[in-house]
Amino acid sequence: EAQVTQNPRYLITVTGKKLTVTCSQNMNHEYMSWYRQDPGLGLRQIYYSMNVEVTDKGDVPEGYKVSRKEKRNFPLILESPSPNQTSLYFCASSLKSGLAGQETQYFGPGTRLLVL
Amino acid sequence: QQQVKQSPQSLIVQKGGISIINCAYENTAFDYFPWYQQFPGKGPALLIAIRPDVSEKKEGRFTISFNKSAKQFSLHIMDSQPGDSATYFCAGKSGTSYGKLTFGQGTILTVHP
Numbered sequence: 001e002a003q004v005t006q007n008p009r010y011l012i013t014v015t016g017k018k019l020t021v022t023c024s025q026n027m028n029h030e031y032m033s034w035y036r037q038d039p040g041l042g043l044r045q046i047y048y049s050m051n052v053e054v055t056d057k058g059d060v061p062e063g064y065k066v067s068r069k070e071k072r073n074f075p076l077i078l079e080s081p082s083p084n085q086t087s088l089y090f091c092a093s094s095l096k097s098g099l100a101g102q103e104t105q106y107f108g109p110g111t112r113l114l115v116l
Numbered sequence: 117q118q119q120v121k122q123s124p125q126s127l128i129v130q131k132g133g134i135s136i137i138n139c140a141y142e143n144t145a146f147d148y149f150p151w152y153q154q155f156p157g158k159g160p161a162l163l164i165a166i167r168p169d170v171s172e173k174k175e176g177r178f179t180i181s182f183n184k185s186a187k188q189f190s191l192h193i194m195d196s197q198p199g200d201s202a203t204y205f206c207a208g209k210s211g212t213s214y215g216k217l218t219f220g221q222g223t224i225l226t227v228h229p
Binding site for chain 1: 210
């Protein structure tokens, strides 16, 4: 089954304790992204990757790191989490459509993070 | 700054009614406008999308209307059903920027039976 998986699905941690949220896709997609979803703010892109070893900042990259060492994996790293990073996080993957400019992003199930 | 502004934030509609969600964008480089639907506990999924070379696109009960001069587009859900209750996000994308979607704030739609 084609899918994007994220782990863990739920995480409670404390301020300053490094954590990693994993993301994996089995569709051989070139592009992968991380978003955070907050009430009233919608989905905001944190980082995205165009291919292995190629990443770029999204709209809200502060406090986050990513890496893309393999095509299928795109982990999100919080080196020193703070309470304002409490949010619902989504990983997504996509590839270029045959139609110019069109792109469908496939989202994972989400990771709910609480930073105390 | 939010480059795609979506309204209303929440919407309650009776079964059989029409749901209308509006979006406005600022980036004139955007040339692809998808709508995503998200059910509770799930990730968003593509519902319908439009390119600015057409003014309307219809798929079943879902229609996108697009006004390029006003930089606005909207989603119309005809004959709304309780199963349509979900959060809806509009988005914009530049044709040269794969992997980068800019989303609106989302609309929580509730359809009462």
